Amino acid sequence: MTLTYTGCPARKMLLSDVQSAVSGVDGVEECDVRLVWSPEWSIEFITDDGANALEAFGVSVP
Amino acid sequence: MIIHYKRPDVMNVEEVTERAEPRAFSPQDDMPEEYRKAATRMIQFHANSEIMGAYLERPFIRQSPSLDRKLAFSAKVQDEIGHGQLLYRAAESLGIKTREEMLDELAAGDGKFLNCFHYPMTEWWETPMIAFFVDGAAMRRQATIKRTSWEPYAHAMDKICFEEGFHIKHGEDIMRELATGTRRERQLLQSAFEEWWPRILQFFGPTDDQSTHHDFADRVGLKTMSNDELRQAFLNAYLPKAEKYGLEIPDEPRIREEEGRYVVEEDDLDWEEFWEIASNEYAGSHEQIDSRAAAQDAVAWARKALDRPHGS
Amino acid sequence: MTANQLPGPDELTERERKTVEALVFGLADDEFVLAERYTEWQVRAPTLESDLALSNIAQDELGHARLWYDLLEEFGYTESELLFERDPAEFTHAAFVELPFEEGDWADAVLRGYLYDTAEQLRLGALEDASYPRITDRIGKITEEESYHREHAQNWLERLCDDPEGRENVQAATDRLFPHALALFEPVDPDREAAIQELGLRSEPLADLREQWCAITVPFLDSLGVRAPVSEDGTLPELPDDHGRSSAHTGHWPALHEELTRTYRELDRTDTPTITSDPDHAQ
Numbered sequence: 001m002t003l004t005y006t007g008c009p010a011r012k013m014l015l016s017d018v019q020s021a022v023s024g025v026d027g028v029e030e031c032d033v034r035l036v037w038s039p040e041w042s043i044e045f046i047t048d049d050g051a052n053a054l055e056a057f058g059v060s061v062p
Numbered sequence: 063m064i065i066h067y068k069r070p071d072v073m074n075v076e077e078v079t080e081r082a083e084p085r086a087f088s089p090q091d092d093m094p095e096e097y098r099k100a101a102t103r104m105i106q107f108h109a110n111s112e113i114m115g116a117y118l119e120r121p122f123i124r125q126s127p128s129l130d131r132k133l134a135f136s137a138k139v140q141d142e143i144g145h146g147q148l149l150y151r152a153a154e155s156l157g158i159k160t161r162e163e164m165l166d167e168l169a170a171g172d173g174k175f176l177n178c179f180h181y182p183m184t185e186w187w188e189t190p191m192i193a194f195f196v197d198g199a200a201m202r203r204q205a206t207i208k209r210t211s212w213e214p215y216a217h218a219m220d221k222i223c224f225e226e227g228f229h230i231k232h233g234e235d236i237m238r239e240l241a242t243g244t245r246r247e248r249q250l251l252q253s254a255f256e257e258w259w260p261r262i263l264q265f266f267g268p269t270d271d272q273s274t275h276h277d278f279a280d281r282v283g284l285k286t287m288s289n290d291e292l293r294q295a296f297l298n299a300y301l302p303k304a305e306k307y308g309l310e311i312p313d314e315p316r317i318r319e320e321e322g323r324y325v326v327e328e329d330d331l332d333w334e335e336f337w338e339i340a341s342n343e344y345a346g347s348h349e350q351i352d353s354r355a356a357a358q359d360a361v362a363w364a365r366k367a368l369d370r371p372h373g374s
Numbered sequence: 375m376t377a378n379q380l381p382g383p384d385e386l387t388e389r390e391r392k393t394v395e396a397l398v399f400g401l402a403d404d405e406f407v408l409a410e411r412y413t414e415w416q417v418r419a420p421t422l423e424s425d426l427a428l429s430n431i432a433q434d435e436l437g438h439a440r441l442w443y444d445l446l447e448e449f450g451y452t453e454s455e456l457l458f459e460r461d462p463a464e465f466t467h468a469a470f471v472e473l474p475f476e477e478g479d480w481a482d483a484v485l486r487g488y489l490y491d492t493a494e495q496l497r498l499g500a501l502e503d504a505s506y507p508r509i510t511d512r513i514g515k516i517t518e519e520e521s522y523h524r525e526h527a528q529n530w531l532e533r534l535c536d537d538p539e540g541r542e543n544v545q546a547a548t549d550r551l552f553p554h555a556l557a558l559f560e561p562v563d564p565d566r567e568a569a570i571q572e573l574g575l576r577s578e579p580l581a582d583l584r585e586q587w588c589a590i591t592v593p594f595l596d597s598l599g600v601r602a603p604v605s606e607d608g609t610l611p612e613l614p615d616d617h618g619r620s621s622a623h624t625g626h627w628p629a630l631h632e633e634l635t636r637t638y639r640e641l642d643r644t645d646t647p648t649i650t651s652d653p654d655h656a657q
Contacts, residue, residue: 007437009134038511127638140429186637360478364420367537
């Protein structure tokens with residue numbers, strides 16, 4: 001996974017959230033989350049679901 | 063600069079009272095001056111508090127005992143400045159004062175802000191008192207402001223409450239770390255709690271009958287919950303949390319439980335100090351306000367350069 | 375370039391590892407200490423907007439420092455060893471980033487940012503093809519964030535220099551900071567520096583980067599009516615004695631280090647297990 005920006009203060013929390021979400025999926029025995037910086041995150045990475053969730057929060061995705 | 067358009071169809075207070083509901087009014091409505099002044103007072107207080115809170119917490123970016131904490135504190139201070147900016151804009155939309163005027167008032171010692179931000183904070187183990195308890199108390203109040211009648215204020219609160227959620231998590235995390243740390247860490251946390259607890263209880267101000275501005279603000283839908291109700295909600299949530307982290311609630315001020323409600327013995331709290339603070343006359347107030355004013359003065363030259371028309 | 379690619383952190387030879395370390399420590403320490411100074415501006419900048427911009431920039435620099443320190447942690451260092459228990463004299467940042475400033479000296483903040491970010495752009499550019507993939511995969515992200523910093527600093531310098539008093543203050547900051555900024559292109563250790571190039575970590579020598587940096591910064595400042603302390607024939611000012619890197623730091627650094635490790639020491643957070651514990655200290 002990656003983060004939107006390098007200084008993200010929620011890094012630990014997001015990593016562990018992803019770790020536990022993936023670990024909780026049926027059939028997953030082991031999970032190792034790796035943080036990568038390349039490719040760099042960009043707005044195109046936002047999925048339709050993500051865009052809808054942001055929209056509901058009041059942020060429009062161009 | 064604010065341009066006042068005079069229009070004949072200014073609402074009167076009765077009409078405002080009748081129509082008052084969450085997010086009912088916006089800059090398109092011609093609000094009576096009484097409403098605009100009351101809303102300005104409320105929002106300006108809120109904006110000032112964000113700035114002074116940021117001012118109080120900034121040194122802890124440096125004092126953070128880990129890089130992650132440093133990033134979290136730095137992000138928090140940044141968010142608070144952003145909240146201040148957002149709120150001054152919401153206050154400006156009422157047409158009473160410009161942001162410049164409000165910032166000048168704050169520097170001059172005429173701007174009011176939260177009682178807790180008048181006290182000095184120097185040690186790391188004090189930080190959860192603000193970042194967990196005071197922010198938690200603020201969160202109670204802010205959540206109700208999402209339903210205030212001045213739409214720009216309610217709208218600002220959507221973003222602010224979302225970010226505050228992270229701040230409180232961060233504050234709770236620092237507290238958990240200290241509360242599960244060495245004996246010494248637990249002692250330091252407890253002594254900080256004892257010092258800050260009465261101030262935290264005073265966060266919501268005096269009980270309703272003593273509150274001067276409440277009636278009107280309540281009638282026109284600016285406020286949706288009384289101080290006392292807010293304090294109830296806060297105590298319901300945070301007394302158990304304090305106990306969960308092994309904090310002993312000080313004997314004074316006495317808090318009685320009556321029919322599922324907490325009753326704080328108001329006489330046990332120092333209201334003289336509270337009112338001194340409310341009028342910016344407390345010793346700590348001078349220190350916070352004056353040092354910030356000096357910092358603002360020192361960069362006045364840069365603001366002047368900025369005001370110069372570009373390319374002249 | 376792929377022919378000379380270095381392996382992952384666990385498979386480097388001792389010499390390769392030490393070379394990567396020398397490079398990364400310099401990058402990390404510069405960002406870390408610069409951010410510390412920037413944070414002093416939060417709630418003290420000329421406007422709320424500049425407060426936010428500086429806060430943002432400080433956050434980015436701390437984020438970059440963390441990205442570089444992460445690489446050092448892959449070599450087994452703990453964060454405690456890297457930041458809180460390291461002897462301040464062993465930090466390898468240029469003293470340029472540790473210098474304090476007078477209250478309200480906003481010219482210092484924006485000029486420091488401009489000089490640093492211009493150097494950073496060149497330095498990162500020369501690492502784009504580095505033989506150690508753990509370095510190259512971070513460059514794009516950091517470069518992207520830095521470009522906003524440069525823009526911010528340049529805009530402010532232009533605005534300040536439009537004003538006579540502002541220009542005077544920028545000139546004073548230039549006289550003071552420019553000689554120190556040259557240390558950003560000083561090696562930490564000449565032998566390690568030779569190895570950095572030999573192993574294909576950095577594509578250009580530091581001296582060339584410094585030349586490019588001067589070719590950008592001197593004319594830009596000149597266009598604002600500010601003179602960099604460089605003589606007509608291009609001779610650069612002498613490096614200050616305590617310029618950091620391989621030389622000593624100024625007295626301001628131990629004082630800053632003392633402040634930023636204060637809570638850590640007071641809470642006695644020293645029980646983190648270390649992999650390089652000194653056997654002499656074992657019970």
